[in-house]
Amino acid sequence: MAQVGKKYTNIIIFLILLVVAAFIIFPILVVLMNSVKGNLFISSTGAFKLPNEQSFVGFSNYVNGAERISFFSAFGYSLWITIASVAFILLLTSMLAWYITRVKGKVTSAIYYLLVFSMIVPFQMVMFTMSKFANMIHIDNPVGIIILYVGFGCGMSTFMFSGFIKSIPLALEEAAMIDGATPVKTFFSVVLPMLKSTAITIAILETMWVWNDYLMPYLVIGTEYRTIPVAIQYLRGGYGSVDMGSMMAMLVLAMIPVIVFYLFCQKYIIKGVLAGAVKG
Amino acid sequence: MEKALRKYFPLFALPALICFSLAFLIPMVWGFVLSFCEFATITDATFVGFQNYVRAFTVDNYFTQAFWFTLGFTIVTVISINILAFALALALTRNIPGTNAFRTIFFMPNLIGGIVLGWIWQVVLNGVLAGFEKTLLSDASYGFWGLVILMNWQNIGYMMVIYIAAIQNVPTDMLEAAAIDGANGRTTLFKIIIPSVMPSITICLFLTLTNGFKLYDQNLALTNGAPNHQTEMLALNIFNTFYSRVGFEGVGQAKAVIFTILVAAIALLQLVATRRKEVEN
Numbered sequence: 001m002a003q004v005g006k007k008y009t010n011i012i013i014f015l016i017l018l019v020v021a022a023f024i025i026f027p028i029l030v031v032l033m034n035s036v037k038g039n040l041f042i043s044s045t046g047a048f049k050l051p052n053e054q055s056f057v058g059f060s061n062y063v064n065g066a067e068r069i070s071f072f073s074a075f076g077y078s079l080w081i082t083i084a085s086v087a088f089i090l091l092l093t094s095m096l097a098w099y100i101t102r103v104k105g106k107v108t109s110a111i112y113y114l115l116v117f118s119m120i121v122p123f124q125m126v127m128f129t130m131s132k133f134a135n136m137i138h139i140d141n142p143v144g145i146i147i148l149y150v151g152f153g154c155g156m157s158t159f160m161f162s163g164f165i166k167s168i169p170l171a172l173e174e175a176a177m178i179d180g181a182t183p184v185k186t187f188f189s190v191v192l193p194m195l196k197s198t199a200i201t202i203a204i205l206e207t208m209w210v211w212n213d214y215l216m217p218y219l220v221i222g223t224e225y226r227t228i229p230v231a232i233q234y235l236r237g238g239y240g241s242v243d244m245g246s247m248m249a250m251l252v253l254a255m256i257p258v259i260v261f262y263l264f265c266q267k268y269i270i271k272g273v274l275a276g277a278v279k280g
Numbered sequence: 281m282e283k284a285l286r287k288y289f290p291l292f293a294l295p296a297l298i299c300f301s302l303a304f305l306i307p308m309v310w311g312f313v314l315s316f317c318e319f320a321t322i323t324d325a326t327f328v329g330f331q332n333y334v335r336a337f338t339v340d341n342y343f344t345q346a347f348w349f350t351l352g353f354t355i356v357t358v359i360s361i362n363i364l365a366f367a368l369a370l371a372l373t374r375n376i377p378g379t380n381a382f383r384t385i386f387f388m389p390n391l392i393g394g395i396v397l398g399w400i401w402q403v404v405l406n407g408v409l410a411g412f413e414k415t416l417l418s419d420a421s422y423g424f425w426g427l428v429i430l431m432n433w434q435n436i437g438y439m440m441v442i443y444i445a446a447i448q449n450v451p452t453d454m455l456e457a458a459a460i461d462g463a464n465g466r467t468t469l470f471k472i473i474i475p476s477v478m479p480s481i482t483i484c485l486f487l488t489l490t491n492g493f494k495l496y497d498q499n500l501a502l503t504n505g506a507p508n509h510q511t512e513m514l515a516l517n518i519f520n521t522f523y524s525r526v527g528f529e530g531v532g533q534a535k536a537v538i539f540t541i542l543v544a545a546i547a548l549l550q551l552v553a554t555r556r557k558e559v560e561n
Contacts, residue, residue, distance in 0.1 A: 103286050
């Protein structure tokens with residue numbers, strides 16, 4: 001009897017899960033469907049109607065939208081900024097984390113607490129002075145912004161790296177040094193290989209942050225170089241109505257890389273999120 | 281080893297620290313100082329004491345309004361996201377067919393950026409409201425609940441993943457012992473599962489709390505504060521004070537300092553809460 005009851009409960013739960021899954025997928029389908037419809041048919045109650053002979057416009061929204069916001073150059077900037085920032089964050093903060101964990105002293109522990117403090121401070125606190133300052137020292141370009149991302153990503157990344165480094169025994173590093181290895185050689189051949197799984201976690205978290213970040217690229221380089229989120233918001237324009245057709249098409253293009261990335265790296269992403277949540 | 285490493289400071293520590301200073305430390309201190317000044321450019325400022333802090337509240341009531349809106353939004357989302365995420369996590373730890381596929385789908389919205397999310401939901405919500413001849417901007421409450429739905433859609437999967445991991449770690453012998461003693465589903469849930477996943481509940485509560493308080497991108501793309509600043513949250517209000525009103529840069533910076541103190545207070549509270557839990561265990 002209990003078995004039968006459990007079976008029915010599971011069927012009901014399964015049906016509820018289906019409804020939730022539909023709720024999650026529905027908005028994405030609406031956008032996909034509207035991306036091939038003419039502007040007039042997206043607003044008002046037409047949003048949920050399938051494209052028909054009257055409303056179907058083929059890929060013209062994609063062509064118009066991509067041209068208007070130079071989507072492919074935005075994709076290029078997003079890709080470059082994300083890859084370069086994450087690579088430098090990983091390299092520079094793993095080195096910093098090793099240094100401040102292994103060299104004990106007032107200075108290194110002060111650095112550690114400053115970094116932890118920076119994780120709490122919201123972006124709004126520094127955005128105005130930071131963007132003006134970046135402008136003053138001429139790092140307001142797609143190369144200079146990497147410096148800013150390293151500076152902002154520093155806190156969480158160093159915190160997670162040093163948390164892991166504390167747990168690895170000194171003996172290996174000391175043995176390498178006694179054998180005559182320099183600190184540089186010790187770091188790259190002994191320490192860095194051990195940091196691999198922490199590095200993957202950090203890479204995932206930082207990639208998700210940099211790729212989707214809007215305010216920093218908007219304020220620092222937004223007038224000349226637009227990343228994907230900035231380009232999407234740019235479609236809104238100053239005044240007047242939004243070209244919804246192009247908007248739908250660009251939203252689809254913006255989601256494709258994210259969904260592909262997710263399907264390929266799902267295992268690492270979920271693991272990374274879990275590790276990040278527990279430590280952050 | 282420590283001695284050998286110590287003199288390598290310029291190589292190991294300096295590059296990251298220079299970036300940290302340029303991006304965070306200098307702007308942070310500078311911003312704090314400027315919150316007591318009147319300025320148009322950041323190098324030309326005059327000291328005005330606490331005037332900016334007073335004006336943050338007195339010049340208009342948008343900042344206080346944004347605070348109450350943000351607080352209400354955060355309370356509603358913290359409760360709804362955590363309850364729904366926990367319920368889904370329970371459902372997905374029962375060996376129901378398709379569990380992996382469901383988990384993949386539920387987590388996905390979390391990866392989509394805030395701006396893209398805001399526009400997606402603008403179309404969907406306007407489509408629904410059009411049936412009642414309304415739009416998202418006809419009333420502030422539509423914006424509020426629209427943001428709540430959006431936030432749930434985005435965050436449930438994330439919290440669910442954390443809860444699933446926690447529930448899977450509940451010792452099976454405890455669950456078996458409870459079953460032998462004849463505990464029903466409800467007793468098992470409240471007496472065994474929830475107490476053992478308490479640390480994860482704390483983590484998720486604070487994650488949703490800070491996410492709610494710091495929300496910006498979604499707010500900008502969905503309503504941009506319309507109608508008449510009524511759906512403006514704190515982060516958006518600060519941005520608008522800085523960039524849409526000439527002569528209000530100092531007030532914006534003062535609001536940013538207040539905002540920082542609020543967010544830091546939440547973080548501190550979290551630290552205390554987690555520490556206390558550790559002592560209890």
